[in-house]
Amino acid sequence: HTPRTGLNWQRAQALAASERASYMARNPVSAGLAQQAGEHMLFGVPMHWMNDWSTPFALTVAEANGARFRDADGHEYTDFCLGDTGAMFGHAPPAVAQATARQSARGYTAMLPSEDAAPVAAELARRFGLPYWQFALSASDANRFVLRWLRAATGRSKILVFNGCYHGTVDDVFVDLVDGVATQRDSLLGQVYSLTEQTVVVEFNDLAALEAALAKGDVACVLAEPVMTNIGMVLPQPGYWEAAQEIIRRHGSLLVIDETHTISSGPGGYARAHGIAADALVVGKPVGGGIPCAVYGMTAALAVRVEQAKRTAPAGHSGVGTTLSANMFAMAAMRANLEQVMTPAAYDYMFALAAQLADGLRGVIARHGLPWCVTQVGARTEFQFCPVPPVNGTQAQAILDSELEHIIHLYLLNRGLLITPFHNMLLVCPSTTGDDVQRLVAAFGECVQALL
Ligand code: PMP
Numbered sequence: 001h002t003p004r005t006g007l008n009w010q011r012a013q014a015l016a017a018s019e020r021a022s023y024m025a026r027n028p029v030s031a032g033l034a035q036q037a038g039e040h041m042l043f044g045v046p047m048h049w050m051n052d053w054s055t056p057f058a059l060t061v062a063e064a065n066g067a068r069f070r071d072a073d074g075h076e077y078t079d080f081c082l083g084d085t086g087a088m089f090g091h092a093p094p095a096v097a098q099a100t101a102r103q104s105a106r107g108y109t110a111m112l113p114s115e116d117a118a119p120v121a122a123e124l125a126r127r128f129g130l131p132y133w134q135f136a137l138s139a140s141d142a143n144r145f146v147l148r149w150l151r152a153a154t155g156r157s158k159i160l161v162f163n164g165c166y167h168g169t170v171d172d173v174f175v176d177l178v179d180g181v182a183t184q185r186d187s188l189l190g191q192v193y194s195l196t197e198q199t200v201v202v203e204f205n206d207l208a209a210l211e212a213a214l215a216k217g218d219v220a221c222v223l224a225e226p227v228m229t230n231i232g233m234v235l236p237q238p239g240y241w242e243a244a245q246e247i248i249r250r251h252g253s254l255l256v257i258d259e260t261h262t263i264s265s266g267p268g269g270y271a272r273a274h275g276i277a278a279d280a281l282v283v284g285k286p287v288g289g290g291i292p293c294a295v296y297g298m299t300a301a302l303a304v305r306v307e308q309a310k311r312t313a314p315a316g317h318s319g320v321g322t323t324l325s326a327n328m329f330a331m332a333a334m335r336a337n338l339e340q341v342m343t344p345a346a347y348d349y350m351f352a353l354a355a356q357l358a359d360g361l362r363g364v365i366a367r368h369g370l371p372w373c374v375t376q377v378g379a380r381t382e383f384q385f386c387p388v389p390p391v392n393g394t395q396a397q398a399i400l401d402s403e404l405e406h407i408i409h410l411y412l413l414n415r416g417l418l419i420t421p422f423h424n425m426l427l428v429c430p431s432t433t434g435d436d437v438q439r440l441v442a443a444f445g446e447c448v449q450a451l452l
Pocket of ligand 1: 138139140141143166167168169225230258259260261284285
């Protein structure tokens, strides 16, 4: 079995060519802006990976609202990418827009807490069941700071991650299993010291490997998404987390759950919904409604160790910080978003719609007899090019096919439907409608038909 099993690859390549031509013809304004951008930006884009989408040149956004956005050429799109989770609750949710408009006349950043800070931390504690919180500007930073705190608190140097994980631009986690051997990810730029010395990597859903890796007692923490979402999607097998938590605890390691994507599972994330008791927890991206910020929380027991580590260290730079973290503007956005947007009612609506979407995609796949599957984590749906969902990073990696993804993504984009690049993720938000979902499913069906 390969991702292309059951497809007519010659037809697929012809479709790719015609969709690229159609994109170029449809988007003269984006084309002009892309050309202009080439004069003063590396690779002609503000972030190099913006060139890795399916499009021949970057699509320029003019305006985004709710589940929709308009491009520079005036085409309207329904957005199932939603900023790869950053806009999980829709673009510019009114409550966040109003709160940030209000705050924008009252200052942005002062190196001091604003009046929103205490209520935000209290709401995080209530929602996630962890009493102590700190703030950062991105989930990458939050993860980095948590690793630093936990290494300091435990006096252990190593961390453990799962093969195929992604937790942002955190140096420590870019270690993969290659033929069973921990290997530094070769795509990393400018990495001048070895990451495999302090990072242990095992396959997800492999309890024996976890047990063996923690047995030496030198691992400060396991950093994990409760469901792997960055290599396609890999669900935990039944009972996995229960047993894994027991192993982690028995070896004196701590469990850090990164809910940045799996916050799609409910107001308190996947861990709360599934009874995983993390020692520390990270949420980034959507927590401020798309305004850059992130949060991390911890248990009372861990907070004691963390505060002790700081108190007993010499005064000076801690390596945990950044000047604009917890700024007034982001804090206002988080307060509005947590109190008024990320509500149980919003989640209930998103879950129902995501179920409809997953069913629709499954229907298309079944109708055409394709060996593909659909996996769902709350509001997040992923279709994958294999008949049975993968159980670990190695299996998930083997069924990624960026060429095939590009064809499907560009086909949908040319029909006003945006899905997440680099795998096949579709997110619904409180402004997505049943009609949007039906249009997506119909276009997906037509695309599949054209690939056979
Ligand atoms: N954690 C997870 C699970 C992520 O998927 C990502 C980004 N995709 C991050 C952390 C990092 O987020 P950011 O790029 O906003 O720092």
